[in-house]
Amino acid sequence: MEHAAATPLTARRGGPLAGRVRVPGDKSISLRSLILGALTVGETQITGMLEGEDAMSTANAMRALGATVERTGETAWRILGVGVGGFATPRAALDFGNSGTGCRLAMGAVAGCPITATFDGDASLRSRPMRRILDPLEKMGARTLQMSDKGRLPAMLQGARDPIPISYEAEVPSAQLKSAVLLAGLAAPGETTVIEQEATRDHTERMLKHFGATIRVTPLGEHGRKITLQGQSELEPAPIVVPADPSSAAFPMIAALIVPGSDLILEGVMTNPLRSGLLATLREMGAAIEVLEQRNDGGEDVADLRVRAGALKGVDVPAERAPSMIDEYPILAVAAAFAEGPTRMRGLKELRVKESDRLAATAALLRNNGVEVEIVDDDLIVQGRGRAAGGGLVATRMDHRIAMSAIVLGLATEQPVNVDDTAFIATSFPNFVGMMRALGAEFA
Ligand code: S3P
Secondary structure, X not given: OOOOOOOOEEXXXXXXXXXXXXXXXXXXXXXXXXHHHHXXXXXXXXXOOOOOHHHHHXXXXXXXXXXXXXXXXOOEEEEEEEOOOOOOOXXXXXXXXXXXXXXXXXXXXXXXXXXXXXXEOOOOHHHOOOHHHHHHHHHOOOEEEEEEHHHEEEEEEEOOOOXXXXXXXXXXXXXHHHHHHHHHHXXXXXXXXXXXXXXXXOXXXXXXXXXXXXXXXXXXXXXXXXEEEEOOOOEOOOOEEOOEOHHHHHHHHHHHHHOOOOEEEEEEEEOOHHHOHHHHHHHHOOOEEEXXXXXXXXXXXXXXXXXXXXXXXXXXXXXXXXXXXXXXXXXXXXXXXXXXXXXXXXXXXXXXXXXXXXHHHHHXXXXXXXXXXXXXXXXXXXXXXXXXXXXXXXOOOXXXXXXXXXXXXXXXXXXXXXXXXXXXXXXXXXXXXXXXXXXXXXXX
């Protein structure tokens, strides 16, 4: 997934945003449906799939490993899986483009197969830490045959012929790490356990259960969980309905909160509690967000969200909320600039190892546009003044969420905001600019 040329964009203040939209399918669930679908025996049908670049690179990797992955209609896909442990040796390196989730979950799945595969990605993915994933996979019997300095891609991984079940206590709160260990554990005899001190998104656990795996989840301490998977049983295909991505919905949602007079409805947004920290925070800030038509769709809770512009106040966001809104801090920081008073977002260490160093990138995006912002240890502090000057140029650093945050900022600043490259938005939200335009946003 190479991007030939940068695609700059300028976002400017215009009239209110209004309408009813459905953002694309959840990225986490879409990627899991491809990887877990490839591990079933038989045909998995998926509707609502995110047709963005991260999903396409993961789909290509599953094909290279022997699964059949086909598009059967708009957002409708079908996968013929090869069974747990059934991947074939790929002919070339697997290129995950910008997708850390696709790459890391696939590493887990490959670790449980007697094959060797090379994992690679774009410059952003090549800068991200992989040791956190490979360490537990090596304990399970996989071997890292080649890897560049400092635990970065490209990496050649040899899966285990006889995977060893382990009990693993995660040192970082990461759903990707948890998922990689569980997916390797599918091929191991006996029980594989992951202990997390802070619960992270549970889509892998839910989907494994949906496909018939025996998996127990028990609470641990105040915020943690213990997850135990029984290995060496086949997964049975079952249809998947992908709900709208709350992390993508966050962008039009905050645009509607900060562009005066806006009134939007976001349809079918997933409200899984482990993804809902942003909603809780925005409510504390005084945001007018109504949850309408709550329902369950394919195993996940979803709702329509009505969002109206209004005054916001600064808040203190506790560190323990970070896992439930880890991808939403850049856009929350934009909302915080338009609030009255300071917002302190605590415990953002993990933001430094996302598609970019998002802590630095978020601070720079606001600072370049006249917002007072400070990083203290792992906390981000934004001085909200109910307005922002704009007029700056934002470097998006191959990071889709920085690009979308900058665009939303520019819809409410006094001067337009220039964004150096919007190409990476296609990884998670291909029609973002078009959808915002349809809601009334103005771009140059
Ligand atoms: C994801 C987990 C999170 C998140 C990413 C998607 C997932 O990463 O930032 O966008 O689907 O499991 P970490 O697990 O590294 O925190």
